[in-house]
Amino acid sequence: MKKKVAFATCVQLGQSCIEEILRIGGELDLLICLKDNKAKNKSGRIYLDEIAATYNIPLLKIDNINDDEVLNTLKAHEIDWLFIIGWSQIAKREVLNTPTYGCIGMHPTLLPEGRGRAAIPWAIIKGLRKTGVTMFKLDEGVDTGDIIAQEAIYLNETTTASELYKKVDEMHISLITNNWDSVVNNRINLQKQNENSATHWPGRKPEDGEILNVMTMDEAEKLVRAVTHPYPGAFFKDETRTLRIWSAITNKRHGEIKLSDGYLIPIDYEIEVEL
Template identity: 60%
Template sequence: MKVAFATCVELGKSCIEEIYRLNGNLDLLITLKDEKAAKKSGRVYLDEFANKGNIPLIKIENINDIEVIEELKRLEIEWLFIIGWSQIAKKELLDTPKQGCIGMHPTLLPVGRGRAAVPWAILKGLDKTGVTAFKIDEGVDTGPIIDQVEIPLLKDETATTLYKKVDNAHVVLMKQVWNALKENTLSFTVQDNSVASYWEGRKPEDGEISAEMTMSEANALIRAVTKPYPGSFYRNNHYEYRIWKAQFSLDEPKAELYITLKDGYLIPVIFDKEEVLENA
């Protein structure tokens, strides 16, 4: 079985490490060029792992680049894993591996197709989420499901704690998928489009806290976009406060720094303060 793996984030690297823990091996690693998406949340570099395992590594601009397709053909790759990769694979790439391409998405598909799965799970107040392995087709997270792992969500879940749970779930799922590949027992279930939903991408500026928010809304936002994401922020008097953790009160606080909300007050606990330059 000849397998290639494309990733540029920690979730994908954890899956690669699990393959080798299971005494598997990869015939090709694919990642982004070093300077591309350097600030991407969870970005990792595969050079050390590739060198240690003597695995060919190519660095690319886009997953659909002709050099990727040519290398997959040259090595006669049967399966290509694409995990933790934001670019959409086109038909020519999908058709190149002899058996197809496998992805993982950090929701319980068909719920939550799209982007920003970790923040949205918290913002939407879900009681559970998960990770889904699926065969990639030309749609966005629409391919047939291979397997899933559920993740219960706590009421005070943060992006930091959930990202770790998602990472662990990827490893568990990778073991299940890899064993099924080895034993030739991989099966597929078509997604039920009648219950599908799509989550939009999020930008750093979506993390702004405003006085019109309730305490509940501000609390969810702070938890949803804390590290490894860019964090929530509040601007006042030429300063930007990047808030990683906060407390809330119905009564006006005695603290020196607090933010008035629609139904109470926000007191930053862990935050960074930075001057905002005019016309910046």
């Protein structure tokens, strides 16, 4: 018997997964999304009303994934697996244990590398040549659960956050395509993460995108690529204005912004005048 599946998301990455499940003929028994007034400014925020209505799937709008309302609804629909994708609230033990077999998440690194936050910017800042997306069974830790499947993404010295975000979205879809049948027929093979290889990446804030004169050309150029769209962008401040920089090149001899070993030349940028 195929398992009953629910899906919780409020971002585009999750919606892409839902659309792929439906495209390949899969069925979803419940959709969960934040209430409309929640996280309005979250990057990639989406609403599931249209897709729920189109496919006649029950939709639950909530304040928090750990609310009693969620637990009761999962029980009422006899959910076997719950996907939680692109959800910033941490699911607690009771939520994880309510579906018959548990909860499934995705993380945009090759776990156990890069547990934590801001995976796309960090991959570029760290100069990685390979990252990826991991589908895994959620536990009470942060990105520590058993691995269901992984697929790799390759980067080069020009990869931007915009490009990597698109590849991550595509990889979410690919993982759904390649593993959906195993999930609904309960044929997944779980692999423990190697704790000796685990790394943890901290969260990032918009102010972390500031370009400083003490940076090297390599550091500044990577930062610009790492926090361009869909992120808030790199910026450089002088006495009267702020340059919001979406793309740039470097030069050892001349340029707009002096760095420790050369110059940064903004290509696509906006001028924000200080009042």
